[in-house]
Amino acid sequence: METKVPPSDDLHDGAITSLIQGQNNLLQPSVIVIGSGISGLAAARNLLDASFKVTVLESRDRIGGRIHTDYSFGCPVDLGASWLHGVCNENPLAPIIRRLGLTLYRTSGDDSVLYDHDLESYALYDTHGQKISAQLVAEVGESFKRILEETEKIRDENTSDMSVRQAISMVLDRHPELRQEGIRHEVLQWYICRMEAWFAIDSDLISLRCWDQDECLSGGHGLMVQGYEPVIKTLANNLDIRLNHRVTKVSRTSNKVTVTVEGGTVSVADAAIITVPVGVLKANLIEFEPELPQWKASAISDIGVGCENKIALRFDAVFWPNVEFLGMVASTPKACGYFLNLNKAMGHPVLVYMAAGTLAKDLEMLSDESTANLVMLQLKKMFPNAPDPVEYRVTRWGTDPNTLGCYAYDVVGMPEDLYERLGEPVGNIFFGGEAVNIAHQGSVHGAFLAGMEAAKSCERYLFERGVVDTCEKHRLVSLPTSSNILDTSPSFPLQISRM
CATH class of the missing domain: 3.90.660.10 (Polyamine Oxidase; Chain A, domain 2)
Incomplete structure (x- = not known):
């Protein structure tokens, strides 16, 4: 078979293109997000929209984590999270819900805790x-x-x-x-x-x-009539999500994180954001190298999971x-x-x-x-x-190896700084998930906010360490103002019913 050799000019142009792409890759910071629950998706969405290279590793064969809308009955049934706690425009999920035209069925008219x-x-x-x-x-x-x-x-x-x-x-x-x-x-x-x-x-x-x-948003509590899956799919749009990738080890150095999954596949990035449920961390299903410092390990050990x-x-x-x-x-x-x-x-x-x-x-x-x-x-x-x-x-959320429980609760006599330590990063490893959001723990919007905050902390960390140069920083922006996923216009009211 004859092989055609392109003209020398084409070779020259191709070499230049490859060089430029290589330089851009060097300038583009990379982050691995572990877990594709709403906290992980929020973190990944934030970083992708800010021009980071983001990879999401998920142990299940589906996204969403403990948000799971089942359609086997011929209608949406949320087997995990099903309420929006705080039916108001101040809820950080309200812009997505408005844009998608999703209906909420209000079951409570107050801010009950x-x-x-x-x-x-x-x-x-x-x-x-x-x-x-x-x-x-x-x-x-x-x-x-x-x-x-x-x-x-x-x-x-x-x-x-x-x-x-x-x-x-x-x-x-x-x-x-x-x-x-x-x-x-x-x-x-x-x-x-x-x-x-x-x-x-x-x-x-x-x-x-x-x-x-807990801090309760106004507007009471509303069931997601169409289920939470439309919100999850919207956040996941265009993300590089790798299903059936169960993380077994996270290794960190001063400037890189190496993540190993079952089967031995290894990924390397500038930083990692861990959003797996606390139950998974408590069970030590992910090995850390070097080991997590005692202040972090004790926070994970001491927290309760209901x-x-x-x-x-x-x-x-x-x-x-x-x-x-x-x-x-x-x-x-x-x-x-x-x-x-x-x-x-x-x-x-x-x-x-x-x-x-x-x-x-x-x-x-x-x-x-x-x-x-x-x-x-x-x-x-x-x-x-x-x-x-x-x-x-x-459902079997307590024995499901991907969750090992539902959400955090306040243990009797727990240290006052426990949640702060739980959310604190360790070098270039950051932590999200509902448990680290002290004000709105156990809620979907709390998990969402925790993912957003972890992404912003990660972004600041990489900027401060010069992972991207000054000119690149100018085009890196954070949600919610820059994202076309979140429509913050109040002209689309929340659709609320109560029969």
Whole structure:
């Protein structure tokens, strides 16, 4: 076969082009982002739009992390995060949601730090299937509010921290008039159950000192009617994301980071941003070389990780009342139940059972079929003639090796600087994820902001060390002002419904 040799001028032009491209590559800083949850995608999006060379490594065969919109029922069902906490234009995710025209179904009209629902559209039952009067539920709710107010006094009186459950017990000893008996006691346990669901942990592990210190955005809480996947896909647009790349080792020198994945593939960059869940870091599934300093390792070790699982049930037809959620009271918080009614919010015959804390972990020891059967036993106590579901989906966030839990919680007696240490970089390794955003921990927008902040910190670090020259710095800009992904125009209002 004859090989054609191009003219010498072409060779000269090609050599010049290669040289220019090589110089540009030297000027372009490179970052590896580990994890493609919303925090990792936000970090990668920020850096890509600022002209960095970005590679995202993801252990799963999908993006999104603990955001996972399932379509197997023929409709979107979020098996992980499903609420926007703070339905307002100040929410950093609002510009994307507006631009995509996504609808929010508001389930709460206030800035509650405990519940994602108001008691406006619900049905609560006892274990015999008897519906509990709205007046009784409201009265017990007022008593619970008073109990929590009294725990603030106990917090002020004690220099050492304690659990919320211990503080509640002390309040009831001091104020026997706040004790509840019979069915009222069971309703009180249901309120505690809902509190535990908010933190994804049992109340005997929730820090009294910290439980109400979150900053809540205005506008209450809204379900993502079309699911969170459109937001995830938008952030991931044009990113270099490599699925099925489970990171096993991160090695750092003074000016480079080497990342190794299962199978031995190695990538090298100027810096890395780690956004994997805290549970993965706590399990030491990623080796660091050199080892992380003690102040960082202890922050990872000391932080708590809660667990909440969902069991989604699809039926042929709706047989339950037209309310936002169904609940069952019981003698202990663990035995109480909570079903989200997606038919009310989205028009689909789907109920989603929510289990948190010890119950969530216990369910993971069962098969999917046994878990669904157990949940159906509870549902049939409310509705004896309830048919079996057509299909179901069961999550296992606590044992999933890609998550090993859901989101961080405040451990009783934890050091005050724990979260600051958790978010601090180690040389050219930076950390994102919901846990490092102190103000909005456990929320999607908190994880998003943490990724943005990690990217900006990384950018500043590389600038200060001269990874890019001065003329290159002028064209590097940061989100949100420069990105065409985020439309910050207020002319597109949030689409909010509540049936």
